Amino acid sequence: MNTNYLLCDFCNQNLASMAITLPCGFVVCLDHLNMKNNSFKCIVCHDHVIDFEQCLNMPKNRKNLKNFETQIYIDPVYPNNNFTELNNRIGKWNQLSYYQINLTNHPTLRLFYFEILPTGEIITATGNLINIWQINTGNVIKTYQGHSSKVHMVKMLKNGNIVSCSADLTIKIWHRETEKCLLTLTGHTDWVNCVIELPNSCICSSSDDQTIKVWDIDKQLCLMTLKGHNNYVHTIAVSGENELVSASADRTLKIWNLTTGECIRTFIGHQNWIHRFDILNNGDIISCSDDKTVKLWDKASGKCKHTFRGHNDSVLHVKIFDNREVISCCKDGNVKIWDLNTGEFIRTFVGHEPSLSGIFIVNNRQFVTSSYEHTFRIWNL
Template identity: 35%
Template sequence: MENLENQIERNNGILMKTFQGHTDWVFCLAVLDNNTFISGSDDKTIKLWNIDKGISSKTFQGHKQWVKCLAVLDNNSFIIGSNDETIKLWNIDKGISTKTFQGHTDCVNCLAVLDNNTFISGSLDKTIKLWNIDKGISTKTFQGHTYWVNCLAVLDNNTFISGSDDKTIKLWNIDKGISTKTFEGHTHYVICLAVLDNNTFISGSDDKTIKLWNIDKGISTKTFQGHTSWVNCLASLDNNTFISGSDDKTIKLWNIDKGISSKTFQGHKQWVKCLAVLDNNSFIIGSNDETIKLWHIC
């Protein structure tokens, strides 16, 4: 990462680069390869970024309202969910939307890919939908949450978890179309999820905490405290380390065994809304300050 823009040390981390171009909140991020990522914003656009050059090389426009979530299908296609209640499939080389998925009756809040022809979406309409990409239709609707669905994470090709404003996390069986387990423990909205292994995941909440969960036991085995506002995003670095971003404007690096935050990264002027891992030593962060920042762990 030589010749990078501004290597500013911030509380045990190095701010390597700042990407500017969006004109409103950056709500979602996804990595395509080790030099390319995409971002979605409340400015209704998606941008493709070149990390080495530090610039946006392409802008995708087509949604009528805010872009809230995205997921990569392969190195030339991705899906986007929006406040306009639709999901769009985009071709990167062509720079166009090739398909629109309709069925939700409120904002599409979260997406997760199951395989190259199937994905799931969660919405403010309280439902989760399973989609077939080739057919362009929803093949199943999962109902059970009593308030907005905020986040999704895939465990395997027949199982996923969802977090909701109803303060719960649900485990779902795709073939059966039902929730097989409900995890309770957060005292406010569940905002984000990240899978650690096939029996363990973490959740972040508006209650300012992160919880570690054992799926078989159906219980929280550890609570991580340190953020002073909502926990908006989570990502695993390895089987004992994860990072979190918060409305307190910070990113924290956590040691699972010790149950503590070992580093805090500061540099954003407003809330941290999304993150994505590039490798086990670097990650990108999107914020309400309209920027994306590349951080190196030192």
């Protein structure tokens, strides 16, 4: 469908590059549809209820979606299709081993997030608590208390302070050494899922309220609110100096200009919630979803380069390893390794039993996984 000259039947503006034909025949921009629920009332004629899955499966929409999700393999980087290097790496992954660390037991609290700090300790979000642990002893050395609900993410800022976000709708800044809360930022109207530091020392947060906010910590002020997602915004990350990538339960990823607040591009193709993503050195994006797939996206065109299929449940985490392999982690605890450049499947192994709660890349020979039960495995190649 050539949408360059057609108007949306809802907003009466030029159709976005991704247009959807409704069962009643009207054509609208996909972003106008309420994808938070699978069934919703028609936004144009208001005479019928739309089943979103059935709507996407209409022939016209299937054809339009195919133009956005080209299921092609990337040409191998190896000369003359020589897979000797790939075979060597398959052998490398077959020698994978791990060392397990069990942190002090929290019998009633689950570990939802962790990172390895530059100083070598582990920082975790467990219930409404933030802890820093010594790896060699498994003991807590710092505890930050003040959130009234589950902490979703915690990170160390460049100045050494700690930033966290929570289901209590707040973002907090903590002094690492004194464990005191220095600042509480409010403004989101639903759970805050992710918080990151921007290159200009501001911070950015995403929320179940469907927005992304940019904050000036010194002025304790929200500088900008980015709107465009139609469902929970799960994860955000900086891409380049002035761009932000976001992943949402509305089944899309978006790239934003942090100067203007404008959405530059929307990536469409996943059939269920997108949980996390990682960004390659060239700016391309790899994402994972409740639709049991991992997708590699071309940043420039917004099209899907390849879909990695093989998981049997929701894919909750995805990371690029050594810029050559993809590590994807499934809800069932299984981890799959894929070759980034060819799409070849390399290996499956059990990350944690019964469940895996996070993954962190240490270097091109090591990565760390965690379970909800505070078990960590340091994997070595």
